[in-house]
Structures are given as structure tokens and as C-alpha cells.
Amino acid sequence: MTVPGIISGSSEVTSSPRERKIIVANTLPLQSKRDSETGKWSFSWDEDSLQLQLKDGFPPETEFLYVGSLNAHVEPNEQEAVSQTLLTGFNSVATFLPKDLQEMYYRGFCKHQLWPLFHYMLPMFPDHGDRFDRKLWQAYVSANKIFSDRVMEVINPEDDYVWIQDYHLMVLPTFLRKRFNRIKLGFFLHSPFPSSEIYRTLPVRDEILRGLLNCDLIGFHTFDYARHFLSCCSRMLGLDYQSKRGHIGLDYFGRTVFIKILPVGVHMGRLESVLNLPSAAAKIKEIQEEFKGKKLVLGIDDMDIFKGISLKLLAMESLFETYWHLRGKVVLVQIVNPARTSGKDVEEAKRETYVTAKRINERYGSVDYKPIVLIDRLVPRYEKSAYYAAADCCLVNAVRDGMNLVPYKYIVCRQGGSLVNDSSPRTSTLVVSEFIGCSPSLSGAIRVNPWDVDDVAQAVNSALKMSEAEKQLRHEKHYHYISTHDVGYWAKSFMQDLERACKDHYSKRCWGIGFGLGFRVLSLSPSFRKLSVEHIVPVYRKAQRRAIFLDYDGTLVPESSITQDPSAEVLSVLKALCEDNKNTVFIVSGRGPESLSEWLSPCENLGIAAEHGYFIRWNSKKEWETCYASTGTEWKAMVEPVMRSYMEATDGSSIEFKESALVWHHQDADPDFGSCQAKELLDHLESVLANEPVVVKRGQHIVEVKPQGVSKGLAAEKVIREMVERGEPPEMVICIGDDRSDEDMFEGMLSTVTNPELLIQPEVFACTVGRKPSKAKYFLDDVADVLKLLKGLGDSSSSLKTTSHTEVAFESII
Numbered sequence: 001m002t003v004p005g006i007i008s009g010s011s012e013v014t015s016s017p018r019e020r021k022i023i024v025a026n027t028l029p030l031q032s033k034r035d036s037e038t039g040k041w042s043f044s045w046d047e048d049s050l051q052l053q054l055k056d057g058f059p060p061e062t063e064f065l066y067v068g069s070l071n072a073h074v075e076p077n078e079q080e081a082v083s084q085t086l087l088t089g090f091n092s093v094a095t096f097l098p099k100d101l102q103e104m105y106y107r108g109f110c111k112h113q114l115w116p117l118f119h120y121m122l123p124m125f126p127d128h129g130d131r132f133d134r135k136l137w138q139a140y141v142s143a144n145k146i147f148s149d150r151v152m153e154v155i156n157p158e159d160d161y162v163w164i165q166d167y168h169l170m171v172l173p174t175f176l177r178k179r180f181n182r183i184k185l186g187f188f189l190h191s192p193f194p195s196s197e198i199y200r201t202l203p204v205r206d207e208i209l210r211g212l213l214n215c216d217l218i219g220f221h222t223f224d225y226a227r228h229f230l231s232c233c234s235r236m237l238g239l240d241y242q243s244k245r246g247h248i249g250l251d252y253f254g255r256t257v258f259i260k261i262l263p264v265g266v267h268m269g270r271l272e273s274v275l276n277l278p279s280a281a282a283k284i285k286e287i288q289e290e291f292k293g294k295k296l297v298l299g300i301d302d303m304d305i306f307k308g309i310s311l312k313l314l315a316m317e318s319l320f321e322t323y324w325h326l327r328g329k330v331v332l333v334q335i336v337n338p339a340r341t342s343g344k345d346v347e348e349a350k351r352e353t354y355v356t357a358k359r360i361n362e363r364y365g366s367v368d369y370k371p372i373v374l375i376d377r378l379v380p381r382y383e384k385s386a387y388y389a390a391a392d393c394c395l396v397n398a399v400r401d402g403m404n405l406v407p408y409k410y411i412v413c414r415q416g417g418s419l420v421n422d423s424s425p426r427t428s429t430l431v432v433s434e435f436i437g438c439s440p441s442l443s444g445a446i447r448v449n450p451w452d453v454d455d456v457a458q459a460v461n462s463a464l465k466m467s468e469a470e471k472q473l474r475h476e477k478h479y480h481y482i483s484t485h486d487v488g489y490w491a492k493s494f495m496q497d498l499e500r501a502c503k504d505h506y507s508k509r510c511w512g513i514g515f516g517l518g519f520r521v522l523s524l525s526p527s528f529r530k531l532s533v534e535h536i537v538p539v540y541r542k543a544q545r546r547a548i549f550l551d552y553d554g555t556l557v558p559e560s561s562i563t564q565d566p567s568a569e570v571l572s573v574l575k576a577l578c579e580d581n582k583n584t585v586f587i588v589s590g591r592g593p594e595s596l597s598e599w600l601s602p603c604e605n606l607g608i609a610a611e612h613g614y615f616i617r618w619n620s621k622k623e624w625e626t627c628y629a630s631t632g633t634e635w636k637a638m639v640e641p642v643m644r645s646y647m648e649a650t651d652g653s654s655i656e657f658k659e660s661a662l663v664w665h666h667q668d669a670d671p672d673f674g675s676c677q678a679k680e681l682l683d684h685l686e687s688v689l690a691n692e693p694v695v696v697k698r699g700q701h702i703v704e705v706k707p708q709g710v711s712k713g714l715a716a717e718k719v720i721r722e723m724v725e726r727g728e729p730p731e732m733v734i735c736i737g738d739d740r741s742d743e744d745m746f747e748g749m750l751s752t753v754t755n756p757e758l759l760i761q762p763e764v765f766a767c768t769v770g771r772k773p774s775k776a777k778y779f780l781d782d783v784a785d786v787l788k789l790l791k792g793l794g795d796s797s798s799s800l801k802t803t804s805h806t807e808v809a810f811e812s813i814i
Helices: 050-057 076-090 099-118 134-154 172-179 205-213 223-237 268-275 278-290 309-322 344-364 381-390 406-415 453-464 468-484 487-501 533-542 568-578 593-599 634-649 671-688 712-725 740-753 783-813
Strands: 021-027 030-034 041-045 064-069 092-094 161-165 184-188 217-220 241-244 247-252 255-261 295-302 330-337 372-375 393-396 430-433 446-448 509-513 520-524 546-550 583-588 607-610 615-617 654-657 662-665 694-699 702-707 732-737 763-769 778-780
Touching (some): 021 050, 021 134, 041 076, 050 487, 064 134, 076 092, 092 134, 134 172, 161 487, 172 184, 172 205, 217 223, 217 487, 223 241, 223 247, 223 255, 255 487, 295 381, 295 406, 295 453, 309 330, 309 344, 309 453, 330 381, 344 372, 381 406, 406 430, 533 783, 546 712, 568 583, 568 783, 607 712, 634 654, 634 662, 634 702, 712 732, 732 740, 740 763, 778 783
Parallel strands (some): 021 064, 021 161, 064 092, 161 184, 184 217, 295 330, 295 393, 430 446, 546 583, 546 732, 583 607, 732 763, 763 778
Antiparallel strands (some): 247 255, 607 615, 662 702, 694 702
16 A cells, blocks of 8 residues: 555656556547538547546656547547547547447446446335346447457557556456456556445456456555455455555465555646636636625535435535524535436436525525525536635535545635735635545545534534634645645556556466456466476486375365265375385375375375374374474363354354364355454464464464474475485475465475485475466366376386386396
8 A cells, every 4th residue: 555645666757758658548538529510520638637637747758648439429431530630649549439339338337337336326126226237238348348459459568558547447457468468557446446245236246356356556546445345356256465565465366466545636737727817816706705704615516416415405404503693604605517427316316406405595595695506507617716716615525436526626726826815824624525535635624424414514613613723724734735646646656556566577477367257367487387297207207216295185186075085086096106116105184194094095005194294104004103292282271262262253163173283264254354353363372372382373264273393394304304314315206285285395395305414306396286376386277187197107107117027027038
């Protein structure tokens, strides 16, 4: 997570001028106009567009390329000419969506399904929001595919950085990553990301999550939004995250997907230039004259159900009812921006707004005084700036909003040079909803729950009666943050983190796996490769002594198998390996000695290291032994009641009792609560067992307590040392496993065979099951692959034995 005010890395963007930034958004930062007489198109930059403003964070020579749709429909026969004009004159690539697709994609899926859901609105009834429509989803995917096609036409994948904006294009990363595995890809979500309880209701939840995870960096305005996204990844995809030197990262098939948390800022120059226009200065004077002697409270909101306009009016009604001395002295000017969407909900919100405003004006107004002034028209920017500058208090009462830059603009305009006498101190007061994205960054604002109208009324009263000194202090604090965290800072900070996230792209090997929207890239070390029978058999045949270590669950038997006893095929393969006198074969497992010895009894020469090596048996005729000094059972008496209390408090958890260990499992508990409880249990047990000869370890959905020095790695080391002491040092070591405990075995194996004291240099084949990051050098895809490899080795042993018998017979004949 990036701390506000600090940009990771150097203070300058290190991009070379040859590296383009490709900004992909639903709409291009352009204004389009068609001449009604000539029919010719003309285009100009939209100075208020975020995509255009973010250029301020980069050196002037940085090249930007924009990909998106125009805000006007262009006929198919005109599209080629328009495309050429846009590319040569504006470095822009237009995605011409067919009219019906545009309607279903934008008006349909984006605005009537994604947007309400991301703002916590569920379609509980057909007349209360639109239910999920598979056709609209298909339109969304088709539109994203068209965007990807346009990006692919212009991208230089080795140099360009692609930055995707907002929820309209959340599956676009999948299409781009599928075409270019090492593409440098960032995404920023400008809306809220809902909690997992809301998001999980979306039928295509996994496809969208996987789409975002195909990026290298994902940005959010607040930690709450990022936390909800991470929780969804944990609950729905089983992914864990961790913080590395202040940066949150998700491991996704060997790629680290980083999370960026930084709210977007405003364009200071644009606001100040508008404020300094003569028309703005004249309007400020007009407003001050109109509301002379009154306190002006300002609200500027879009007309939609989430902006809380009607709740704001109810709060003002409560203000006039409770604080009667403010009647006639306070005016709320509510500017209503045109609605971005249409529908019954918007019409109801508009009707309620007018009814409430009329009631308040009739009850508390007079001939020359209206407590509520509704401005429901397209208001020019200079006029809005004038209202910002003249307002004593700004009230933002949204019930849910991704960011909302109205408070930022208000602060900048209050600071502006033409609104007040330059010698007077600047002041401002803010009352903001705690449910909007900018709220955490405005520490001097009065935060309110918009649903509690009495609390909002009290907050407005507090703001209006605040002392000038306090208003000045709060204003200075806000202005300093806003002016140093403008849109340029936001863009530069995001791009620096994107560059850092992509720096290892070409140091790893990549494989594309999965179909359709489930596609993802597996990224692994270049030395990591699949272990083939053809590669290992020549070394196997040449070696005179071999040590073979095999995990059980997930290696010889699938994790998903209902019965955990070995199949006839497994037993056959193990017996073939054990019958070769050159082999020392061990099963190294976390399971107990009783079950392993029972299941594997047909393999008489098979060694078993049970409970991660606490118990070792060289073959079925030998007794179980342990080289670990007895630690007694006193520690178990201390651990069991602690674990039991956590088990009782955590639904779905359980305790596993082993001879050498106690294990608390939470794989069936709530993922977030189970993980939280595991951390608490780990801390609790470490403090309780501080002076005991045991270790407390946290693994995949477990917390385990076991004697010090017990691990699969040490068990394998013990076997190899004993082979050396017997005068039978291994010339070849094979080690195969699938989980975290097997990584200890791989690591221990490599350190053991390189130990100069042992005077051995065997060929080592450490192999993990599944393509994932590992300390092993090789991988096999699944249990079937493991058995295929072992069968190949067993067949090789049989052929060697046959060859040997033939040679002996031939010599006896001679």
C-alpha cells in the first residue's frame, strides 16, 4: 500500500521516451461534433477528461495513445476516415461499437447490472433493479473483445504500458494477456468494490476476478475497496495475499499481482484557470449579493439514487426544525447535474427531491427567502466554480460513491485568488459522507452517516458555527493534501508502481493455461521444467545407488480422492521400485504410522517416514524408531485446551491428534475468520510455549505444534546420512512432493547433498506436483504424471535386471 505523500522508487519517472502509455477507457478524451450542413466531423480535446489530465504527471516528451469510443455514432462508411483523423491528429484509436451492442454493453450490463451491484444495490425484485441477463453479459464480453482488438493493432508489447480505466473493461485484461503473455498491464477501478457478500451474488464473479488478476497492478481509491477485492479473491478463488515492504501482492500462478491504493486527485491548473475567468468573478459577486447576510451551504450532485440528495434535504429540514434560530439565515443551493442513467429509480429520486424541497420551502420559507434552491439544468463550469468559491459550507451526502471530487474542487476554489480579498485568510468547512471514496483523505472534514438525518443536521450546524481560526486550520490542512496529491501525482505514482510490478517479466518462463475467460499465465523460473521419463532414465540406469523420497497425499493419491488408501497401480509401482536392490525408497508423509504401515504393507522393502519424519521405519521387518529426544507430553497438556477453545469459537475447525504433534485445521471455517483465528492462535501458542522444546508453525489452513527439529527435510537428511555411513552413498536422489511441507524436503535435500562432510555429489531430481513456484527444479502436472514417471523407472529396473541375468547366463555358458 502506498502511503499518501510518498512515491515508491525515485522521484522522477524513469520511462524512456520510446515507452508509450496506452490509456484505454470506455470513451476517448475527445469532444465530437458533426457539421449539419457539410456533414464533416470535427474533434477537440475534452479538457475535463481524466485521461487527458493525467498527462501532467509525466515529462512533456512522453507519448500517450488513447483507445476508446467516441461520444457520437459514426456510420460504418465514415469510420475509416475518422480513424485516420483521430490517429494522426489526436493519437487516438476509436472502437466503433455497433449501436445495438453499445446499448447492451453500456446501458445494459455496465449501468444496469455492474454499477448498481458495485454500489450495493441488489435486484431483489424485478421492479427494483435489473436481474442478471446472460445476453447483456455476452455483449459486455464482445465489447471488451473489440477494445482488445484495437489495442493489439497498435501496441508494441515489449515497450508499451497499457493502463485500463474503470469497470467497463474488466475482462479486457484476459484478452490482452492471452495474446501477449508478458504485456505490461495496469487497471484502476474508479467505482467502489463491494464486499464479498454482495459481489458473490454476481453469476460471472469468477470471470471478472480472473480478468482483473491478469493485470500486473490493480488500483483502488481506498483500502476498503482493496480489502473487499482481496476478500473476494480469498473466498472465491482461494488466493492469499501478503505485504512486501509496504506493497500488497497476490500470488497468482507464479505472477505477483500488486495492489495500489491511492485516491485520484483534481487538476489544479484547470480549476484555477476557470476560477480566474472574468465571468466567474462576476458570478461570485452576483451570488454574494443574492445571499447577502445568509450562510450558503452548497451541494453539487448527479441525479441518481446513490447521491443522497433527498436525504440531504431531509437533513436540512431537521436542521430548520431543531435549530430554529437558523431559519431565514441558511440557504442550501443544490445543483443537480443531469442523470448519467435513466430508469424508474432515477425518476422516483427526482420526484422525491422536488416534493421534499417544495415542502421545506413552503414550511420555512417566505416571500423573499427560499431555504432550498434547486438548480436543475446544465450549469457551466465557471458558474459551478463561483458557487464553490462563495459557499460557506459544502455538504456531500452520498450513500455510496467511488471517489467524488466535489469536496476537492470546493477546497481549491475557496483558495482561489479572485473569490476573496488576497489579504484575508482562506477558510472552508466540509461535511462529507463516510461512504464516499474521498472521505479517508479529508481528515479535517466532519464525517457523517447520511442515513442519520439528525446527525447530518447537527454536523451542518457545527460547521456553520465553527470559529474562523478552526475553519482556517482545517482548510490549510485540506488544501495542502489536495494540492500535493493532484491528478498528476496520482498518475505518476501509479505508473511508477506499474513499472516496478513489470520489471521481472522477462526473467521468467510463461505458459498460457485455461480456456476462454478462465485463461491465465503461469510464470515460473527459467530453470523450472517438466521432468520427463526420457530425461531421467539414462541417469537412473547409470546410478549404482539411488535414494527415492515420495510424498503420499497429493503425490501418489489425489487430494480429492474419497478413499485415501493406495490404488493397485500405486502398490505395483512401489513394489517394482523396492525390488531393485540399488534403490532405497521412502514414503515421507504427515500421516500417522498406523495408517501408512497398514496401507503400504504389500511393499515389504518400502521405508516409511511418518508424521513428517518423527517416526522412521526402513522396511516392514524393522521396528519404528525416532532419533528425536523425548520431549514428554507435558506440552500437549498445555496446547490441547488452547486449541480446543479456538475450535469451539471457530465453527468448522477441528483438532487432529498425532503421536508427535497437535494440529488445528480451519479449512472448513469461514476463510477470513479462520485466517484471523489462526493468526491469533499462533501468537497465543507461541507465548504459552515460549520455554518448551517445541515449534509452532502455520501452514495451509493449519496451525501445528510439534517437537523441535521435526520436518521432512531432516527425515530425508537422516536417511541419506545413514546410507553414507553404511558405505552405500547415493549417486542419484529423487524427491517428489506437492505441498508446503515438501518444500522443506527439497530445501533440506539440496543442502544435504552439497554438504562437504558427506563427500557425495549425487544427481538430484527435486520435483513438485503442479506448475507452481517451488524450490524444486522440476515439475509434474498431477498424480497420473507421477505414476507414469515412477512406472518408467520401475520398468527400467526390470529391464536392467533381465539384462544382468542374461549376461550372467552367457558367461556361465562360456
